[in-house]
Amino acid sequence: MNLYRVGRFLCAVFLRIFYRVKVLGKENIPKDGGVLLCSNHIHLLDPPLVGSFIKRQVCYMAKAELFETPILKHIIRRLGAFPIRRGMSDRQALRTGLNLLKEGNMVGIFPEGTRSKTQELGKGLAGVGFFALRSNAKVVPCAIIGTYKIFSRVTLVYGSPIDMNPLRENKASAEEATEKIMEGIQELLNEYQ
Structure with a gap:
């Protein structure tokens, strides 16, 4: 049986x-084609949360340090994750993400690049805008609301895809595209918090 499907089922039950x-x-969530799934990031459980309740597999961009642990690196690679070196321009990670999107996969990304300690949405990094502009993928904002306290409620909201075509047509910068995506996430947080 597919490791991803088993993991998704077990995570969904646990969560x-x-x-x-x-x-x-x-x-x-579009049923097919490239999708860039962009979420705020507040807890270690965010990746399984975001991917456990939808049918499509989510390929996550994950910090390179996770791929340095022998057992963990094999598991997360089998789950579709790929590494990015944070704090620098990682061309290999950008190529991998872009290829996955162009092949019609769903790529999950946390645009802030790290977890928020305050639950407030931070500034997004330009890489997410790069993917949105260069891939023609549908861009779906996602909001995670809650504190992850045991038996408290965590709400997961998938928003409507953001229309990136005006930005693509106007040759907007990656930073402008990222800002548009972050606004989409913030709107979900404002509406459902």
Whole structure:
């Protein structure tokens, strides 16, 4: 049986029991084609949370340090993750992400690049805008709301895809595209918090 599907099922059960997860907007996830799934980042459990309640596999861009642990690196690679070296321009990670999107896969990314300690949305990094502009993928904002306290509620909201065509046509910068995506995430946080 597929490791990703088994992991997704087990994570969904765990998250529903211990964090009473409420999922909104699953209908906003395109059924096929390249999708860039962009979420705020508040906890270590965010990647399994974001991917556990949708049918499509999410290939995550993950910090390179996770790929240095022998057992973990084999597991996360089999789950579709690929490494990025933070704090520098990682051309290999950009190429890998772009190729996955162009091949019609779903790539999950946390534009802030790290977890927020305050639950407030931080500044997004330009890489997410690069993917959005260069891939023609659908860009779906996602918001995680809650504190991950055991038996408290965590809400996961998938927003409507953001229309990136005006930015592509106007040859906007990666920073401008990132700003548009972050606004989409912030709107979800404002609406559902």
